[in-house]
Amino acid sequence: MEILANFSLKNYNTFGIEAKAKQFVSVHSVEELKTVLQENPTQKKFILGGGSNMLLTQDIDALTIHVDLKGKKIIEQTEDAVWVEAKAGENWHEFVLWTIGQDFGGLENMSLIPGNVGTTPIQNIGAYGTEIKDTFVFCEAMNIETFEIKKFTKEECKFGYRESIFKNEAKGQYIIVSVVFKLTKQKHKINISYGDIAAELTKKDIVTPTLKDVSNAIITIRQSKLPDPKELGNSGSFFKNPIIPKSDFERIHLLHPEMPSYSVSETQVKVPAGWLIEKAGFKGKRFGDAGIHKNQALVLVNYGNATGQEILNVSKDIQKTVKELFDIEIEAEVNVI
Ligand SMILES: Cc1cc2nc3c(=O)[nH]c(=O)nc-3n(C[C@H](O)[C@H](O)[C@H](O)COP(=O)(O)OP(=O)(O)OC[C@H]3O[C@@H](n4cnc5c(N)ncnc54)[C@H](O)[C@@H]3O)c2cc1C
Numbered sequence: 520m521e522i523l524a525n526f527s528l529k530n531y532n533t534f535g536i537e538a539k540a541k542q543f544v545s546v547h548s549v550e551e552l553k554t555v556l557q558e559n560p561t562q563k564k565f566i567l568g569g570g571s572n573m574l575l576t577q578d579i580d581a582l583t584i585h586v587d588l589k590g591k592k593i594i595e596q597t598e599d600a601v602w603v604e605a606k607a608g609e610n611w612h613e614f615v616l617w618t619i620g621q622d623f624g625g626l627e628n629m630s631l632i633p634g635n636v637g638t639t640p641i642q643n644i645g646a647y648g649t650e651i652k653d654t655f656v657f658c659e660a661m662n663i664e665t666f667e668i669k670k671f672t673k674e675e676c677k678f679g680y681r682e683s684i685f686k687n688e689a690k691g692q693y694i695i696v697s698v699v700f701k702l703t704k705q706k707h708k709i710n711i712s713y714g715d716i717a718a719e720l721t722k723k724d725i726v727t728p729t730l731k732d733v734s735n736a737i738i739t740i741r742q743s744k745l746p747d748p749k750e751l752g753n754s755g756s757f758f759k760n761p762i763i764p765k766s767d768f769e770r771i772h773l774l775h776p777e778m779p780s781y782s783v784s785e786t787q788v789k790v791p792a793g794w795l796i797e798k799a800g801f802k803g804k805r806f807g808d809a810g811i812h813k814n815q816a817l818v819l820v821n822y823g824n825a826t827g828q829e830i831l832n833v834s835k836d837i838q839k840t841v842k843e844l845f846d847i848e849i850e851a852e853v854n855v856i
Pocket residue numbers: 533565566567568569570571572573586607632633634635636637638639641642643644645646693694695696745746747748753754755756854
């Protein structure tokens with residue numbers, strides 16, 4: 520375990536931003552993580568997973584700890600259910616495929632989401648009508664100050680839409696080292712009601728889809744819609760879909776009758792941020808090497824050598840214009856560092 524100085528993070532963030540870590544270390548076990556924390560008590564720490572949900576706007580003046588703990592296993596099972604544990608550094612999509620390969624159900628709708636398992640609880644990742652909270656049982660995390668391992672149950676994680684305790688009260692205090700999920704072994708709850716999944720399955724004449732069929736359909740849809748970070752730097756959806764009071768929406772809707780919305784509760788509605796950004800005229804726009812994807816207004820992209828600051832400036836411009844046009848505030852989903 521070697522601590523490297525002045526380390527380039529360009530290949531460690533999916534935006535492909537050039538930023539240097541003052542110090543960088545990859546840890547492969549809980550013991551290594553503890554040693555690094557114990558031996559560097561006064562250093563500021565920055566935690567890195569797959570780098571797919573961050574915009575680096577500056578060099579990291581901290582000890583960057585790349586969480587690379589590997590391993591996945593079944594820890595318990597009954598006739599109907601199985602509890603699986605994955606270490607934080609496991610690649611999420613590979614883990615999902617591993618569960619599907621054993622006919623364990625529950626994660627298939629989140630196929631092809633980039634990043635690592637240990638980061639999934641932080642923003643309660645979700646896609647195609649499913650969120651991590653639906654199968655999450657608990658995670659274990661090391662306290663950065665005391666090095667103790669604490670177990671966080673689903674309730675303690677306080678999951679919300681792209682939210683958890685790790686983005687709020689517990690921010691910067693814990694490093695997640697493993698996550699446990701409860702999956703189905705039979706009577707899978709296949710969910711193809713969202714987006715184009717059903718249409719994709721129909722194209723392939725699949726009437727009774729298996730977990731693998733659902734996963735394959737989602738992979739095909741995602742590959743056709745989202746830019747591959749290996750080819751075009753990006754961090755997926757840059758903004759969250761704003762959730763606003765119904766009364767506000769009704770007022771705004773009178774001025775913009777074509778504005779779509781989804782009911783969240785009796786008093787709140789969600790408005791698609793991509794629609795707002797597209798209507799504000801940003802879709803496909805390019806400002807130097809920073810831009811907005813031509814097919815996905817929610818996705819900001821790095822055409823090559825954009826700095827994090829340039830992408831941040833574009834995001835602020837979008838937020839300001841959307842606010843002026845629609846009186847709706849849109850918030851970044853990506854962690855701006
Ligand atoms: C093309 C593309 C598509 C995407 N689609 C989706 C989608 O459909 N749904 C969705 O929810 N997200 C999506 N994302 C966002 C991203 O994949 C997820 O948020 C993912 O969980 C981030 O994981 P990561 O390991 O890359 O996190 P990182 O970017 O490495 O880290 C994210 C944050 O967590 C902190 N962190 C990292 N590891 C740990 C740890 N072990 N303990 C504590 N803190 C830690 C970091 O400091 C940072 O603040 C997409 C991203 C891309 C590039």
